[in-house]
Amino acid sequence: MSNEHPKLRRAVQGLIILSGLALGGCSALGGSKADAVKQPSPQSKTDRSALRAQAKAIFGKLPTDASDPSRPISAAQVDLGRTLYYDPRLSKNHDISCNSCHQLDAFGVDGEPTSPGHKGQRGDRNSPSTFNAALHVSQFWDGRAADVEEQAKGPVLNPVEMAMPSEEAVVAVLVSIPGYASSFRAAFPGESEPISYDNMGIAIGAFERGLITPAPLDAFIAGDDAALNAEQAAGLQTFISVGCVACHNGAAIGGGTYRKLGLVNPYPTEDRGREKVTGQPEDLHVFKVPSLRNVTETGPWFHDGSIGQIDEAVTLMAHHQIGVTLTPEQTRDLIAFLGALTGQIEPAYVAQPPLPPSGPNTPKADPT
Numbered sequence: 001m002s003n004e005h006p007k008l009r010r011a012v013q014g015l016i017i018l019s020g021l022a023l024g025g026c027s028a029l030g031g032s033k034a035d036a037v038k039q040p041s042p043q044s045k046t047d048r049s050a051l052r053a054q055a056k057a058i059f060g061k062l063p064t065d066a067s068d069p070s071r072p073i074s075a076a077q078v079d080l081g082r083t084l085y086y087d088p089r090l091s092k093n094h095d096i097s098c099n100s101c102h103q104l105d106a107f108g109v110d111g112e113p114t115s116p117g118h119k120g121q122r123g124d125r126n127s128p129s130t131f132n133a134a135l136h137v138s139q140f141w142d143g144r145a146a147d148v149e150e151q152a153k154g155p156v157l158n159p160v161e162m163a164m165p166s167e168e169a170v171v172a173v174l175v176s177i178p179g180y181a182s183s184f185r186a187a188f189p190g191e192s193e194p195i196s197y198d199n200m201g202i203a204i205g206a207f208e209r210g211l212i213t214p215a216p217l218d219a220f221i222a223g224d225d226a227a228l229n230a231e232q233a234a235g236l237q238t239f240i241s242v243g244c245v246a247c248h249n250g251a252a253i254g255g256g257t258y259r260k261l262g263l264v265n266p267y268p269t270e271d272r273g274r275e276k277v278t279g280q281p282e283d284l285h286v287f288k289v290p291s292l293r294n295v296t297e298t299g300p301w302f303h304d305g306s307i308g309q310i311d312e313a314v315t316l317m318a319h320h321q322i323g324v325t326l327t328p329e330q331t332r333d334l335i336a337f338l339g340a341l342t343g344q345i346e347p348a349y350v351a352q353p354p355l356p357p358s359g360p361n362t363p364k365a366d367p368t
Helices: 004-018 024-028 045-059 075-086 148-157 167-176 178-187 197-208 216-221 230-241 310-322 328-339
Strands: 258-260 286-288
Touching (some): 045 216, 148 197, 167 178, 167 197, 310 328
């Protein structure tokens, strides 16, 4: 990754060319405070039309869901996945569910630097939001899971998180709960043994693929000039011109690639990042770029949850990732723009359903 800075510069230039408007702001990459680009607030209809064209080229259109054409999703799978997402009996002590760390009434996070797991244990990375996660290139900070279906199976068996001892133990719990028999049959018709660990992951993934949050930016891209106020529009222009879009692009506004943390200016971290997955030296301190959707609501920030203020997160990223020292006005406008990425959560979709009662043979909670 030592040659990523020139690549980053070319990526920014390419994105802006695609938008149809060459911006002189690309020269801010690697610059000092004096070099920081100061953009006027785009308030006229002409300015907003040009800005919309740029935004549409860079971010595209947010889909209504993140369905995978190779794996059709049924309503029965979504319903089952929603129930499983909220069921703490998938954990060893029956006290932790997916929703414990990825709370759907809190934009998919728990507000903790790192989440408490089995017996209060904590891992070393922040729990990212499940909203819009299915749009990402992979799952987890290091990309070790290919999709949300695979990701859903990981924490259940992690001894620090939900701590179930084996896939077989999870299936035994599910089989012992009478209400799940009919739900799994409806979700996976024609299978001789529909209750399986893989099908649990598929169902949870089917539900998570509908966790999409359209935001004011999407309304603006669709043609609503009033969707962004003056500061948010100025922030969008700054977001493009200083080079944030080199990493934070696409429908999820991030999540589509991997980058070294400290790409331009070194960032102090002991986390080896993606190198732990690939074993490749060039992946040292490399992480999946996080999505910025709902970012103002999902702190604390960074892979370790060490940053508690959004303005600090913005200025640190500008310095370490694109070599820019932002002016106070740029920081203010960028934060305003990030607020325009806060989306709408459909209450009915994320409402907790009644959990099927345990059966007489359901294994008891094991606090050990």
